[in-house]
Structure formats: C-alpha cells, structure tokens
Amino acid sequence: xxxxxxxxxxxxxxxxxxxxxxxxxxxxxxxxxxxxxxxxxxxxxxxxxxxxxxxxxxxxxxxxxxxxxxxxxxxxxxxxxxxxxxxxxxxxxxxxxxxxxxxxxxxxxxxxxxxxxxxxxxxxxxxxxxxxxxxxxxxxxxxxxxxxxxxxxxxxxxxxxxxxxxxxxxxxxxxxxxxxxxxxxxxxxxxxxxxxxxxxxxxxxxxxxxxxxxxxxxxxxxxxxxxxxxxxxxxxxxxxxxxxxxxxxxxxxxxxxxxxxxxxxxxxxxxxxxxxxxxxxxxxxxxxxxxx
Numbered sequence: 001x002x003x004x005x006x007x008x009x010x011x012x013x014x015x016x017x018x019x020x021x022x023x024x025x026x027x028x029x030x031x032x033x034x035x036x037x038x039x040x041x042x043x044x045x046x047x048x049x050x051x052x053x054x055x056x057x058x059x060x061x062x063x064x065x066x067x068x069x070x071x072x073x074x075x076x077x078x079x080x081x082x083x084x085x086x087x088x089x090x091x092x093x094x095x096x097x098x099x100x101x102x103x104x105x106x107x108x109x110x111x112x113x114x115x116x117x118x119x120x121x122x123x124x125x126x127x128x129x130x131x132x133x134x135x136x137x138x139x140x141x142x143x144x145x146x147x148x149x150x151x152x153x154x155x156x157x158x159x160x161x162x163x164x165x166x167x168x169x170x171x172x173x174x175x176x177x178x179x180x181x182x183x184x185x186x187x188x189x190x191x192x193x194x195x196x197x198x199x200x201x202x203x204x205x206x207x208x209x210x211x212x213x214x215x216x217x218x219x220x221x222x223x224x225x226x227x228x229x230x231x232x233x234x235x236x237x238x239x240x241x242x243x244x245x246x247x248x249x250x251x252x253x254x255x256x257x258x259x260x261x262x263x264x265x266x267x268x269x270x271x272x273x274x275x276x277x278x279x280x281x282x283x284x285x286x287x288x289x290x291x292x
Contacts, residue, residue, distance in 0.1 A: 003045065004053045005065050006036055019054075020047040067211045070183065074212035078179045081214030084205060084244075085225040085288035088172040088194055091187075093155035095167045100147045100157070109147075144191050158190035172197055174205040177225065177287040183208050194229040202244060216243040223247055225284045231272075233265040240268035247281045248272055 010032055011022040026032045026044040038044060045053075073079050101108050107115075110130065117125035117133050125133070134140070142157045142165070149155050155167040170192060174184035184205035188197040202224070209215040209222075216222035221243050228249040239246045250273055259266045275281060 001053070001057060001061075003036060004050065004057070007045065007050060009069075010035070018047075019050040023047040023050060066185070067208060070181070070208055070212050073179075073181050074214065078176075078181050079183070079209070079212050079214050080176055080178045081183070081209045081212075081216065081222055083177040083223045083225060083284055083287075084174050084183065085177045085284070085292040086172065086174050086198065086201060086230065087227065087288070087292040088170055088188075088197065088229075090158060090160045090190060091169045091171050092160060093149070093152050093167040093169055093190075095149045095152040095155050097142075097157070097165070097167055099151060100142075100149050100167070103146060103148050154189070156190040170197065172201045173292060174201055175292045177284060177291060180291050194226075195232040195235050198226070198230050198235060199238070206243065218243055221245040223284065225281075225288045227288075233262070233269060236268035236272050237262075237265045240264070240271060245275070246272045247275050247284060249285070250276065 007022050014025055016022050016025055023046045113130045113134055114125055117129055122129055144156050149167055158168040159165050168190040170188040170190045172186045172188055173182055175182050184201055186201045186204050206215050224244040224246050226248045228251040231248045231250050236246055
C-alpha cells in the first residue's frame with residue numbers, strides 16, 4: 001500500500017493521467033526509483049499491479065491517506081484555508097456508450113436499432129443500415145432516466161468538455177488558492193449541475209480543513225471563489241452568514257431582477273455582487289484560473 005500511494009503522488013506531480021503512464025515513468029527514472037525505495041535490480045510495479053492494488057484498497061483508506069497528506073502539508077505551513085477556489089470538469093468513464101441498456105426492459109441500444117429497422121421494413125439490417133437509421137431517426141435522445149450502463153451503473157451520459165457525448169463522471173476540486181494544495185477532490189454524477197454538487201464539495205473541504213485545524217467558521221469565514229456556473233439564489237442564500245464568504249461570478253442578465261418578497265435571497269445576491277467589485281476578488285479569480 002505504501003508503494004501504491006507513492007506511485008499516486010508521482011502520477012499527480014508528474015501530470016500522468018493513467019496507471020500505465022505511471023508505470024512507464026517509474027521504470028524510466030532513477031530518481032523516482034529512489035523515491036520508491038527500489039534498487040537498480042528491483043522491477044517497479046506494472047500497470048496491472050497498480051490496478052489490482054487500487055481495487056483491493058477501499059475508498060475510506062484513500063480518504064484517510066488524503067487527510068494524512070494534508071496534515072503533512074499543514075505541518076509545513078502549506079494549508080491556510082483562507083481562500084478556496086472550486087471548479088469542476090468531466091471525466092470519461094471506463095465504459096462504452098454502445099453497451100448501454102434500457103432501465104425498464106434491459107434492451108440494448110443496438111437491439112433497439114435492429115428492432116426499429118425491422119419495423120421499418122428492413123428484414124436483415126446491416127451495420128450501415130443501423131448507422132443510417134440512427135443518424136436520421138427523429139426524436140433521437142439519450143436520457144439518463146431511460147438508459148444506464150450495465151458495466152458501470154454510476155456513470156452518466158454527458159457531453160464532455162471537448163464536445164463528445166460519452167459515459168462520464170464529474171470530478172470537482174476545492175483548492176487553497178494561497179498555496180495550491182487540493183483540500184477536496186469529489187466525484188459526482190456527470191448529469192448534476194454545479195449548484196447541486198457544490199454543497200457536497202464544500203462539506204468535504206470543511207471536513208478536511210478541520211482535520212488540520214483550519215476549518216472556516218461563521219466568525220472567521222473562508223472566501224469561496226467560483227465561476228458563474230455556481231451562481232444561484234438558493235445557493236447564495238444558504239452561504240450567506242455562514243462559514244463561506246462567497247465571491248461567485250454573476251452571469252449577465254438583461255432586465256431587472258424580481259425577488260417576489262424573498263429578502264434573504266436579494267441580500268445574499270447583492271452582498272456577493274459587492275464583494276466581486278474589489279481588487280481582492282480580481283486577484284483571487286486570477287489565481288483560480290491559474291491553479292484550479
């Protein structure tokens with residue numbers, strides 16, 4: 001386990017996004033061999049060993065090691081917990097989109113196309129016929145409420161950052177903008193919006209900061225820096241007066257805002273808008289763009 005977690009740190013600091021890449025990099029570097037405690041005659045673990053070890057270690061152990069690393073950073077003054085930047089991305093799941101099945105009947109996507117082709121008069125449809133039918137049929141949608149992956153039921157159909165539609169997850173990170181330390185790394189369903197996943201990520205960040213005696217409090221709140229995707233009236237109202245002082249970008253809207261008697265939401269939105277006008281906010285957003 002100790003060797004496995006050292007290899008994860010190598011992957012993080014070397015910017016490697018696969019277990020195979022980590023294995024190749026450690027096999028090619030004498031410095032990394034020394035970091036792992038291996039001699040010249042010792043063979044570093046290959047990617048299959050990394051994968052097998054990962055499956056044997058539960059999520060709770062990973063969380064404990066994550067907290068232990070934060071404690072080591074805090075001991076060297078690298079956790080301040082005063083300005084926390086949050087951002088999310090999309091990550092392709094290890095499951096193919098063509099293997100999805102209907103939740104109600106278990107019918108596969110290719111089986112559905114074959115049935116539709118036969119209903120349209122094609123008795124023995126070829127692969128080209130199915131592709132043509134899939135491209136031209138009306139009402140073509142892939143809803144997570146109707147489809148799922150039998151291999152990875154937690155994966156969701158989503159559009160990735162590069163425009164591709166795939167089974168995916170949504171990683172969301174919270175980072176100490178003063179030091180660059182990651183204080184929370186959560187994995188959410190890819191079909192959940194930023195305003196939905198933000199409370200869970202903030203709760204994880206507060207828990208990890210509490211483990212290093214740097215948790216925000218209503219008396220000493222931490223600044224929360226996020227983009228306009230996280231801006232919502234309910235979200236700002238929940239944050240107002242609590243442990244997080246929001247500096248969340250506000251999307252541009254035409255016309256006047258109507259509050260319908262919700263004075264708490266109006267106060268939270270205007271307080272957040274006022275905090276966005278300072279030079280402190282501009283500096284924090286530059287750090288967020290660079291680090292998070």
